[in-house]
Amino acid sequence: MPRVRELEVFRLLLPYGRRTETLLVKLTDHGGMTGWGEATAPAAKTWSRLEESLAATLVGLDWEHPDTVAGGDSAVDMACWDLWTRMRGVPLAEAIGGTRTSLMATVRLAPDPSVESLVSRVNQQVCAGYGHVTLDVRPGWDVEPVRAVRQAYPALTLAVDCGNAYSDHGQLVALDSYGLEVIERPFATSDVYAHASLQDQVTASVAVEAGSSAELDDYLTMRAARVLLLRPAAFTSLSEVRRAHDKAAAAGWDIQCTGGQGAGLARAATVAVASLPGCTLPCDVTQPPRQNQIVTPIVGANAGVIAVPLTQSGLGHDIDEARVRRLAKESFRA
Known part of the structure; x- marks a missing residue:
């Protein structure tokens, strides 16, 4: 049974x-x-809450399973979870x-200064072994770059990530004519009806992101998509991530896991x-900058x-604690 003797929290400023x-x-x-965890987009109140309340609650606590904490x-x-699985010797x-x-793996490519430059970058990734590419699109940077990439690579599996930036269906329906596999996050998260309407009009699967299994229910009820974009860092617990996974899978949806930020631990959980x-x-x-990684081996695609x-317990990566301390903007111990 784990009992936490000490808790340390580090706020890192990543150099890249x-x-x-x-x-x-x-x-x-x-x-x-030891067990390690990471929050890749910590809210301002997270630091004070950990220092003022969670530290006092966790230190000295006996617990059977991560869900009970x-x-x-x-x-x-x-x-x-990392501590619990390391103690049991399981990944x-x-x-x-x-x-x-x-x-x-998919590789995600941001908008480029020119269509020609984007096609060149796609070529680099295809030559590196990627058979799936996700293009970030926005109003004004959508149909033309997608058309160019499709013409250059007729057989490449393509998806687009719209970043919740669209308010109407026109350009998205036009994009669908280029044989996309997935259209990710087309509209504001709260606009379930717009997602449902788009899914009725396109052959590609619409992908939505939810931060809880309850939030996912609205999309499932409306049949507003066919893909769940599952970002573990957006959930409060891995058990809640598993519940969302189970609901989407039971509904016949495909699931894509995503988590390309941080210093490596959140990627490992993804x-x-x-x-x-x-x-x-x-x-x-997507392959992160090595300057930002505090784990060995590096989390990324080859x-x-x-x-x-699966040969190492816990998250499966060693932590460069000396690097953590060098990058730490501030820290506390309880």
Whole structure:
């Protein structure tokens, strides 16, 4: 039975790109075993809540299973799962019901200065082994780049991510004529009817993102999509992620796991979830900058394939704690 002897929380300022922040939680039990978790988009109140309330609740607590640890914080939940599975000597993927040993990957490409440059980048990824490409599109950058990529690669499996940026169906229906597999997040999350209407008009599967299994219910009731975009970091617990997976799979939906942010731990949890039997579409953990990674081995794809770590317990990756401490903007221990 785990009993947390010590909790440490680190706020990291990642050095690459927009220098985003991520929050890491380290739990140490009385036997010296550790578990780590990550919140890739920590709310401003998360730090104070961990310091003021969750630390006092967790330290010294005996618990049988991660689900029994109160708090509703995704980083703490992940750390509890990592600790619990390490103590039992089992991989996280196996503990939550995963069945896959490797995953196909998609690569996500942001809008480019020119269509020609985008086609060149697609070529680089195809040559690197990717057979599935997701293009980020927005109003004003949609039909022309998709047409160019499709003309250059008639057999390539293509999806588009609309970033919830559209308000009408016109351009999206036009995109459907280019043989897309999935149209991700076309409208505002709350507009279930718009998603349902679009799904009735296009051959591609519409993909929606939900942050809880209850939120997913509205989409399922309206038959507003055929794909669940499952982002484990958006949920409060891995058990809630599993419930959403089970609901979508039972409804006959495909599932794509996504989680390309952070320092590596959240990506590792995304890979574990993507090994679940209902996760039928390529996983999106687009190769991260090495400067941002605090895990070994690096979480990412090789020739379009992601390995599920099944020979090591827990999240399946070692933590470079010295690097964590170097990158930490601030930290506290309880």
